[in-house]
Amino acid sequence: MTGPSTLITNIGELATVDPARGTEGVLRDAAVVMEGERISWLGPAAGAPDADARFDAEGRAVLPGWVDSHTHLVFAGDRTAEFEARMAGQDYAAGGIAVTVAATRGASDYDLTRLLLGRAAEAVAGGTTYLETKTGYGLSIEQEARSARIASTVADQVTYLGAHLVPAGMDADEYTDLVCGGMLAAVRPYVQWADVFCERGAFTEAQSRRVLAACRDAGLGLRVHGNQLGEGPGVRLAVEFGAASVDHVNYLNDDDVDALAGTWSGWDTRGGTGQRGTVATCLPACDLSTRQPLAPGRRLLDAGVEVALASNCNPGTSYTSSMNYCVATAVLQMGLSVQEAVRAATYGGALALGRHVGPDEDGLRAVGSIAVGHRADLHLLNAPSATHLAYRPGMPMTAAVWRAGERAV
Numbered sequence: 323m324t325g326p327s328t329l330i331t332n333i334g335e336l337a338t339v340d341p342a343r344g345t346e347g348v349l350r351d352a353a354v355v356m357e358g359e360r361i362s363w364l365g366p367a368a369g370a371p372d373a374d375a376r377f378d379a380e381g382r383a384v385l386p387g388w389v390d391s392h393t394h395l396v397f398a399g400d401r402t403a404e405f406e407a408r409m410a411g412q413d414y415a416a417g418g419i420a421v422t423v424a425a426t427r428g429a430s431d432y433d434l435t436r437l438l439l440g441r442a443a444e445a446v447a448g449g450t451t452y453l454e455t456k457t458g459y460g461l462s463i464e465q466e467a468r469s470a471r472i473a474s475t476v477a478d479q480v481t482y483l484g485a486h487l488v489p490a491g492m493d494a495d496e497y498t499d500l501v502c503g504g505m506l507a508a509v510r511p512y513v514q515w516a517d518v519f520c521e522r523g524a525f526t527e528a529q530s531r532r533v534l535a536a537c538r539d540a541g542l543g544l545r546v547h548g549n550q551l552g553e554g555p556g557v558r559l560a561v562e563f564g565a566a567s568v569d570h571v572n573y574l575n576d577d578d579v580d581a582l583a584g585t586w587s588g589w590d591t592r593g594g595t596g597q598r599g600t601v602a603t604c605l606p607a608c609d610l611s612t613r614q615p616l617a618p619g620r621r622l623l624d625a626g627v628e629v630a631l632a633s634n635c636n637p638g639t640s641y642t643s644s645m646n647y648c649v650a651t652a653v654l655q656m657g658l659s660v661q662e663a664v665r666a667a668t669y670g671g672a673l674a675l676g677r678h679v680g681p682d683e684d685g686l687r688a689v690g691s692i693a694v695g696h697r698a699d700l701h702l703l704n705a706p707s708a709t710h711l712a713y714r715p716g717m718p719m720t721a722a723v724w725r726a727g728e729r730a731v
């Protein structure tokens with residue numbers, strides 16, 4: 323599909339995050355042409371072709387739109403009281419999820435959709451152009467199917483997280499049967515991925531294994547919430563099942579890091595080719611809000627693991643979809659360079675969602691990097707370089723956003 327073309331010129335720093343351009347991938351004094359939903363040209367501004375419309379970036383930086391590969395946006399209510407108690411010293415516990423389940427079950431389809439649309443709009447306003455979201459606040463066949471259906475009308479990709487918490491009054495193994503049986507069948511038309519919260523207070527290793535096997539057999543891609551509140555089997559299970567990502571990863575021992583690194587042994591990080599492994603998705607906004615140690619992103623990168631950064635926007639542990647904030651935190655507190663953090667929040671998220679490459683055909687274009695044929699998802703900063711995301715944290719850095727070639731902000 324073609325369409326009207328737009329030339330964005332006078333770009334001071336164009337962070338392509340394209341592995342084909344080597345680890346740097348940064349062009350100076352650059353321009354990009356979008357044609358319909360796709361990128362049709364990029365290169366030096368001086369050599370840019372004509373286009374139907376022209377936008378002057380005035381020397382500012384352009385990045386790929388953020389790819390937020392981990393959110394929980396289908397919910398009603400909030401958990402301010404729980405947050406206040408946590409800031410007063412109480413530990414986070416999985417049980418708080420039940421408060422959101424009650425509020426979500428009580429909301430109408432109309433309200434749940436309206437709330438989700440508002441949150442997705444907030445994410446786009448912050449530079450996010452590709453969004454995953456999950457079920458997990460329904461926890462019955464009807465409610466999980468409703469959440470999945472509503473999510474699929476708004477998010478780019480949807481993950482089934484029936485295995486988020488065992489609902490009050492239910493036996494854990496009987497609930498796991500439901501997650502692997504009738505509930506899975508009911509959500510299946512709406513979701514691409516399945517996830518399990520493998521943690522104390524949520525699902526045990528044996529229960530998690532059953533969920534992952536059933537969902538894999540149903541043809542879903544897999545991800546795992548693991549090692550968030552302490553060391554545990556989450557990472558090992560993710561590796562064993564060939565999951566696309568394991569998310570949180572706060573408490574890792576050497577074996578966990580080695581196991582994750584092993585999944586990337588056939589991968590060429592510089593070129594972005596080869597056999598892909600399990601992405602470690604770090605969620606720094608969640609770590610700060612729950613006062614957990616920040617995930618060891620530096621250690622994972624040094625070991626050769628591909629890392630993603632995501633917001634984990636949800637009412638319990640991370641009530642923000644600001645990827646700018648996640649990137650700033652990764653640089654200021656996790657030891658990532660600006661380039662590594664930007665890559666993790668764009669290309670890394672795309673890797674975790676299987677969209678780092680695409681056939682680059684309609685509806686299946688690659689996201690998370692700027693290259694010809696990829697989806698035209700661009701983020702113009704109010705700054706001359708991406709460094710300003712960390713150098714000026716908390717400042718309004720998002721100047722304009724194009725999503726699939728359309729101006730969204």
Ligand SMILES: N=CN[C@@H](CCC(=O)O)C(=O)O
Pocket residue numbers: 394416418419422519547550608634636637638639640
């Ligand atoms: N860790 C599990 N699930 C969410 C939190 C859910 C909640 O507390 O409502 C998370 O990713 O942090």
Ligand SMILES: [Zn+2]
Pocket residue numbers: 392393394547634
């Ligand atoms: Zn989560």
